[in-house]
Amino acid sequence: MKAKAIFAAIIAVIITAGCAGQQAAPNPTDAPASQAPAAAVTEQPKAEAPPSEEPTAPDAKLSITWWGSQTRHDYTQTLLDLYSSNNPGISFEASPSGWDGYFDKLSTQAASGALPDIIQMDYLYLATYAKNNTLADLLPYADSGALSLGDVDENLYSSGFVDGKLSGLVLSSSVVTFPYNPAVLSEAGVSEPTVTWTWDDFIAICQQVKEKTGKYGLSSNPIDTNILNYYIRQSGSPLFAPDNKSLGYSDDSAFAGFAQLYKTLVDSGAAPTPDEWTQINALGKEASPVATGDAAFTTEWSNFGVIVAAVNPDIKLAVPPYSSSGNKALWIKPGMFFSVAQTSKLKDEAVKFIDWFINSEEANAIIMAERGVPVSSKIRSYLKTSLNKQQQDMFDYIDLITAHSTQAPPPDPQGISEVNKLLIDTIDQVLYGRITPDEAAKNFRSEADAILARNN
Amino acid sequence: MTAKGMPAPRIVSKSKGLPGSMLFHAVCLALGFLMVYPLLWLLASSMKNGSEIFTTALSLWPKTWAVFENYSSGWRGIGGVGFETFMLNSLIVSVVGTVLGVASSLMAAYAFTRIKFRLSGFWFACVMATLMIPGQVMVVPQYIIFRALGIINTLVSLAAPWMFGSAFFIFLIAQFFRGLPIELDEAAEMDGCGKISTLILIYLPLSAPAAATSCIFSFYWIWQDFFQPLIFINDPKKFTVPLALNLYTDPNSYSNYGGLFAMSVVSLLPVVLFFILFQKHLVEGIATTGLKG
Amino acid sequence: MKKSLRGYRNGLGYLMLAPWLAGFVLMYLLPMIASLFLSFTNFNMLSAPKFIGFDNYARMFGQDKSFWKALGVTFTYVFALVPARLAFALAVAMLLNSKRKGLALYRTFYYMPSILSGSIAVSIVWKQIFGSGGVLMTLLNQLGIHQKISMLGNPDTAVYSLALLGIWQFGSSMLIFLSAIKQIPASLHESAKIDGARAGSRFFKITLPMLTPTIFFNLILQIINAFRAFTESYVVTDGGPLDSTLFYVLYLYRRAFNYFDMGYSSAMAWVLVIIIALFTAVIFKTQNNWVYYESKGGIGHDS
Structure with missing residues (x-):
């Protein structure tokens, strides 16, 4: 007792x-x-x-x-x-x-x-x-x-x-950027991106790089919600609702478009499959295919050039592509x-x-x-x-x-790690051919909403 | 006794035949290569130029050698605390944790197998239970307790989880004791030995293989532990080797991979030396000391 | 007389057990009780826990798909790894149980994988072998077996490549077997030889029975460790692809530290304890049927 x-x-x-x-x-x-x-x-x-x-x-x-x-x-x-x-x-x-x-x-x-x-x-x-x-x-x-x-x-x-x-x-401060390898672009016979290029330009360049050189156009898959956030902001809505209890956009076609973008690139070999991406990602930024001359673009933060300088001092930073809406969506992070x-x-x-x-x-x-x-x-x-x-x-x-740029989004909501993980899994399922981009958009919404509601 | 005319399988099973011996060594070496390949990779990487390590990840031969650069920049440590400090801290924690831990485990194992005391079954179940619960969910309460005891940010907090004995070793040594004939105790008792002197005079010498195995594992496990020092140690002067190895690289800034791999190699040396030192005791048990022989 | 003997035994038993008991109470018992309490709370580690009854358990069993996925992955891993690793460890231990030159060197070689467990080197090398464009894929392609996806990249096979990693790290089990084999009195083998028993039958009649306490030990420990596996997945695959290597403890770790869900994580820990305890208890119950001890009594037999 x-x-x-x-x-x-x-x-x-x-x-x-x-x-x-x-x-x-x-x-x-x-x-x-x-x-x-x-x-x-x-x-x-x-x-x-x-x-x-x-x-x-x-x-x-x-x-x-x-x-x-x-x-x-x-x-x-x-x-x-x-x-x-x-x-x-x-x-x-x-x-x-x-x-x-x-x-x-x-x-x-x-x-x-x-x-x-x-x-x-x-x-x-x-x-x-x-x-x-x-x-x-x-x-x-x-x-x-x-x-x-x-x-x-x-x-x-x-x-x-x-x-x-x-x-x-x-x-x-740092900003999302699309670092590129000028040598690979000239090898493929394409000109360097302008500051007002679009996603369509981007896809065309990536596929041309693949066709002409056999190298990746884009060497990365999504690793968190930052690129998605940029993509969704181009449609005019924030990724997360102001109260952080749900997603902030109402049109699922924006997400589907994002998933389709990667699917198009991966299916045509212009971007790595998740299987190949795991290999690339494991070796760290210094061995990024863009730095070693095995890819044209990657998605990164603005300090990428500094990190890989010892491997390749000639990396340039491109402004991420615009959507057809022409909305400014970048932010200084x-x-x-x-x-x-x-x-x-x-x-x-x-x-x-x-x-x-x-x-x-x-x-x-x-x-x-x-x-x-x-x-x-x-x-x-x-x-x-x-x-x-x-x-x-x-x-x-x-x-x-x-x-x-426009106004930066508020700090990431509580539960962001779980949402990041959900995004990677959802895109992987699309790239593995398990679900369509439209299904992905729906799944992402229902599960992300549940995570956000539980955490905020 | 010659090998002539004997069927091939017998030759292999015999140790003297030359072809059998060659086959044996061929198999062992092939297997050995598979086992040490990552070690060779680590060694090669530790001598490569930092930017070459991952771009030529498959190659075992450096294009440009950076041995001195890697080992000296790694050995320099961080913020004025050299790698020798980290090695010394790890050595202290590993040796103290191993010596006290294996001794405590020997005593507990002896109690569980040779002394009939109340609730021994219950306590043994508790021993096993400590193996089952994931440490991740115990870290917050442990932190609070260690803080109350005032041992946060001391090497004591790193040896503490080991020095009172661990379930793995208690169970391992207990199984070993149970393989020894009970007549040992009876004979010792007849010679006027108490239980404690039986443990010291009879079981301790006989348990060299089990104790050596425990020491080898214990030393390595304490040496390589990352989570405990991560949580409990703040001051770099008290960092252990695995914590220190985490300091050379950062996924989002310029990293010193050369220094990391060089010090990874250095950090394995004590473990390998410890193993070589103790491994011969593994195989010198009763069979060679001649009990019942 | 009898009573004082029992008192002496109790005193001596607890004296011998005292160091372990002290450590147990301080470092395990109190934290375990605390974690059990936390499993009934919503605890994000940054604010005080809120008591929520069985909600964590209800969410786990009722709604959490990842929990069931992780459980399935972990069971697959346990059953794929444990028997294979034990058999391999025993086989190599037998191989090394001879009087030849170079044995110390081989023992050292074979133990090396065990001291590289969580190393980035292992992670990278494993991906070089089993990953996309790796050695295995290249080899199979050259043999005409066309591979679109690597073993590590295929959600159906990734967990087995981690099991292979576990088998590769067989060194510690092997050492335990080796030291046990060396304990078997040579006289047993010699008298069997005189009786005309061949090597094969000596293995099954003498070596194997004498090894059963060690097999029993290795079996239990390997099962427990396999259920608690974390590093292999954390370092090599990070749970992927498509959660196909999401080990139970990896998921538990993520819930605790990445998702700030320590209450839920604690609940998961206790479910795991119950699963492992059931396995262990069943194996303990069977030991009378197959484990041979030189001396009876001891563990699990109260006076």
Whole structure:
């Protein structure tokens, strides 16, 4: 009997200790200290750090986490050391990570009320974390001037708003692009794409490349909803409804058209079958057929040229094709964010660091646009002279795209990973010949609606 | 006893005949090649130029050699923490986890097979149950408990899941003990040995093969574990090798594949050395020590 | 006298078991109970769990097609992999059970696949062999067997190529067999030889019966591991094509960490525990019929 009671008590403690971490109050900025999670009771003595509104204690230790590769880890550590020497008393508890597992760990920490102060956040999960009150609202800091957004395009930083709260500050921008290999195009005897080309032009070029050279016209299959989003926006509707509880377009022919596009290319051999695509995708971007000269186009982000520069320095970036409607549908996508944990006791210091990260020339001379095109226009022009050719192309591309863009869609809804997976499966079923594009459109709608309704 | 005139199958089954021996080695080597091919691939990739690794993925021979570049850029580690730190951390966790874990497992196995105590069947069912539940759903409660114990971001949190003994080894060693005659205990008892001295003086020496097998597996499993360190370790100075290997590449930015593959090769060396060191104990059991012989 | 002996045994038993018990309570029992509780909640890890009764289980059995798909894939994998891997491991262990030169080298070679389990090298090499345009496809085409789709790309065969990967990683089972074979007293074989028994009959009359405890162990562990398989699919196929290699634990992992559905994932975990426990219990029940122990008693026999 006694043992049972003890068990029950222990379980209760585990569950509440862990889960209290996210029970944030409705207005996150007014009293951070009072909302410290119950789990904080078990924390080490440093829990005595002052509430964020007071001046910083002489030895504040900011915890920060990010994902990336060796280059990014190296210079980020340099940055942190530099910041510490500029700001005596501030030190960092840095936790670099690879992309694999980064969000597994982050959600575990969130569940235990143990998020780091500063979190590198992806657009994919920004809304999910924000809607669950795990991220601090940075808007009051922007209003007070602690976070200076004067040089940042409003369209861009407003991508961080979730339910009216600035849940993360965007660090870089990137755009969907169709990188191409000029040598393959000239081998096939076709001219390079113009900025106003259409999907029909695109299909014709891809098929001609296949006929003349035997190489792929397009070397990729969909890997998430971004290209679909672009395609649907061309029909005049958003991919997701404003309340995120369902899809945002009503005409299934748009989706069917998207599926048909890939089916046409794959059936004629101008794009890889899913079987072949698995092989291509497994070898990473550096071995992308476009880079190695085995394909004309791929679908990518604007930093593609930078990534594959060592393999092929001559890759060019094309604006994605227009539809016959001629609607502008591109958008400048926030690359990655810095968010501050709601549970952080050092929000002021965290924001100060983020401000330095995006606005200071000193910091950006070290970052050298490795996280993508910087969001501050001042920093962009500061860096312009020191860029290499591929970075220059990337900067130019983003400038070019502004004329072809409209308002960015709001952050991806909760359940986006499952929708991404659903899209890949649905297109695969079309490409495997199991269902028609029309059936695919119907299946996608019913299942995506169910996922969105459950999650939002 | 010559091979002359004997039917072919007998020659193969005999170990002395020359054609049989050649056939045996041919088969073993062919099989061996299939087994080590990915290792050769890894070795070749670790010496290729970073951009060549995937573009010539099928080739086992580098076009341009980048041995020094790959191994030195990999060994440099990240953010000022060198790869030797990661190796040392892994070594500490693996050795401590293995030594304590196998010892705990030996004791538990001995209790389960040679001591009749209350609820032993129930506890053995619990041992088996720990094998069945996917770790992914236990990570959140584990994190909360480890945090309460103050062992997050310490190497203790990595050795902890192993050092109290693991179901696999308890079961493995128990099965081994059950293959030993019970007369051992009786004889030992007659000589005035208690249960504990029986375990130490009689079972421990005899269980060398099972213990060696357990040590080999344990060392490797702890060494290669990614999920535990991923979740529980924050500070790069305490990273283990698999966590570190995750730091060289990123799907959406410029990656150091050369360094990754070079350090993958380096990270296998201790595991292979450990195996070579322990594998001879696998096969030196009762048969060679001559019990009942 | 009898009572004090029992007390002594209990004390000694628990003393020996104490390290494991401590670890069990801290690292398994409490988290297991917590996960059981979470399986009755809607828990996205970012907000507090909400109790929803049996809803997760109802959704799993009633609506979730992927759950049933994953269950089917996993059963196929278990039945394709376990018998083949055990037979192969035993065969190679027998092959290596001789007194020749080079055995240590071969043992090392054969163990190598086991230490590459989750490596990107394995993933890439496996795709080079079984994937589109891979070695197998090229070979079959040269033999005149025209292949439109690779073994890994074909939803009907992809899971078997993962089973082959599992068989290839037979090294640990082989080591366990090998160490058990070496334990069989040479005297048994010698006296059988004197009685005129040939190698074949010695294998079935002596080696195999003496190996049954090890076969029993390997069988149970291999079944459990195959049901819990994750890495093979995660690294090589990521569940594809068309979910044909969606292992149960891969799906469970995705629900937990990609779809923020930890409550549901916990429910899936407990369904898996019950399935594995049933298999294990049945095999345990049969052991009296086919497993030969030198000493009776012990596990599963309370005093």
